[in-house]
Amino acid sequence: MTTKAQNTVAAEAPPLSTPIFGESFDIREVEMRCVVPVPFQRPFYDATMGPFAHYRACFVRLTDREGAWGECEFPVSALDLLKTVFVPLLLETKEMTYEVLYRQLYWSIRNEGFRGGAAMALGHLDRIFHDLASRRREVPLFRYLGGDNARVRAYASGGGMNLSGNELLDECLRWEAQGYDTIKMKFGGLSTTLQEDLTRIAGVREALRPETALAVDANQSLSLNKAQTLSRELGDMNIAWLEEPIHSAALHEIEILCEKSPVAVSYGESERTALVFPSLVRAGARHLQPIAGHILSLGEWLSIAELAHRHGLTFSGGGTSHINAAIVATVGDDAQLEYLEPVVGAFASLLRVKPEVRDGYFILPEVPGIGIEADWPRLEKEKRVDVRSLWK
Numbered sequence: 001m002t003t004k005a006q007n008t009v010a011a012e013a014p015p016l017s018t019p020i021f022g023e024s025f026d027i028r029e030v031e032m033r034c035v036v037p038v039p040f041q042r043p044f045y046d047a048t049m050g051p052f053a054h055y056r057a058c059f060v061r062l063t064d065r066e067g068a069w070g071e072c073e074f075p076v077s078a079l080d081l082l083k084t085v086f087v088p089l090l091l092e093t094k095e096m097t098y099e100v101l102y103r104q105l106y107w108s109i110r111n112e113g114f115r116g117g118a119a120m121a122l123g124h125l126d127r128i129f130h131d132l133a134s135r136r137r138e139v140p141l142f143r144y145l146g147g148d149n150a151r152v153r154a155y156a157s158g159g160g161m162n163l164s165g166n167e168l169l170d171e172c173l174r175w176e177a178q179g180y181d182t183i184k185m186k187f188g189g190l191s192t193t194l195q196e197d198l199t200r201i202a203g204v205r206e207a208l209r210p211e212t213a214l215a216v217d218a219n220q221s222l223s224l225n226k227a228q229t230l231s232r233e234l235g236d237m238n239i240a241w242l243e244e245p246i247h248s249a250a251l252h253e254i255e256i257l258c259e260k261s262p263v264a265v266s267y268g269e270s271e272r273t274a275l276v277f278p279s280l281v282r283a284g285a286r287h288l289q290p291i292a293g294h295i296l297s298l299g300e301w302l303s304i305a306e307l308a309h310r311h312g313l314t315f316s317g318g319g320t321s322h323i324n325a326a327i328v329a330t331v332g333d334d335a336q337l338e339y340l341e342p343v344v345g346a347f348a349s350l351l352r353v354k355p356e357v358r359d360g361y362f363i364l365p366e367v368p369g370i371g372i373e374a375d376w377p378r379l380e381k382e383k384r385v386d387v388r389s390l391w392k
Contacts, residue, residue, distance in 0.1 A: 021099040029063040036384040038346040045161040047188040047219035055346035070132025078121035119272035135369040147330030157340040159185025179359035188218035217243035235262030241287040258284025274300035291319040292327040305331040325362040
């Protein structure tokens with residue numbers, strides 16, 4: 001595993017840096033472009049939420065004094081925070097080092113907490129700065145971060161709770177035929193029985209080839225007792241990992257579950273800071289899955305990858321796959337990238353430049369920056385874009 005992140009999770013905040021901390025910035029324009037929501041081919045349900053029917057994408061672009069720019073997706077829910085908290089700080093950069101700027105941004109959200117939406121917003125802003133920095137250097141982001149691997153192993157994700165019977169099997173078998181060696185499905189919910197959950201999982205497991213790994217995701221919907229019973233029943237089913245079976249904040253219950261679970265238990269998607277992950281490791285999680293962009297910074301995200309490596313744990317990332325592919329690729333061949341095709345496929349339709357998905361891998365384009373670029377000429381021609389200058 002090759003990264004330029006430090007090898008420990010620091011005790012003080014904000015921990016860890018990437019090469020960007022030595023860069024200086026003078027931001028002169030902040031622009032937001034929101035795209036008309038993209039409908040999914042069919043609504044998607046997970047174990048506790050749905051229907052998800054559209055992808056709502058907003059992009060934020062930062063432009064510096066020399067005209068260099070970086071652009072990436074930004075959470076729609078955090079646009080007010082961007083305008084009222086982050087933009088005023090960005091206006092004061094004036095060749096400020098990113099180390100100084102990031103610390104100001106970090107502490108500006110203290111009262112919002114470091115485990116919620118404000119933290120995720122800062123993680124997205126940090127990705128935009130990394131896109132800008134690597135574009136200025138005219139190198140792909142994965143190389144800027146010290147990686148040399150231009151592809152990342154993906155796993156296919158979906159199996160929504162609105163699919164059952166042949167529809168569920170057809171989706172999973174299609175992904176297997178496309179070359180994915182790991183597939184993840186949903187199960188559980190607020191009203192399913194243990195037998196219904198086991199029947200759903202067993203049906204997919206029996207349909208797939210033995211060498212195809214199957215992960216199962218409950219979206220935190222189970223009680224501890226149900227999760228304990230289910231994990232024992234899954235022990236003979238060749239399950240790659242059991243994802244977020246109980247509430248992600250119930251660390252004591254997670255520890256009880258992990259202590260005797262024959263199946264690797266996975267956590268991390270719901271977290272926003274690296275400082276939580278040592279506790280998850282101590283609780284017994286054997287698969288860590290932080291989402292790049294949702295964690296406070298790429299430095300913190302890379303530190304979680306190092307933590308998993310040191311403890312011999314499996315590791316993956318998810319989120320908006322076409323953006324995060326360049327980040328997951330930096331941490332080595334063992335890392336996996338989730339491709340939630342029924343949802344993220346809609347985002348991919350907006351892009352002119354993007355990684356290619358082929359034979360179970362994301363193949364990164366050798367272009368400066370994070371490796372994606374929205375097809376603005378087409379989207380504007382189709383009158384699907386709302387452009388707003390937040391400051392200029």
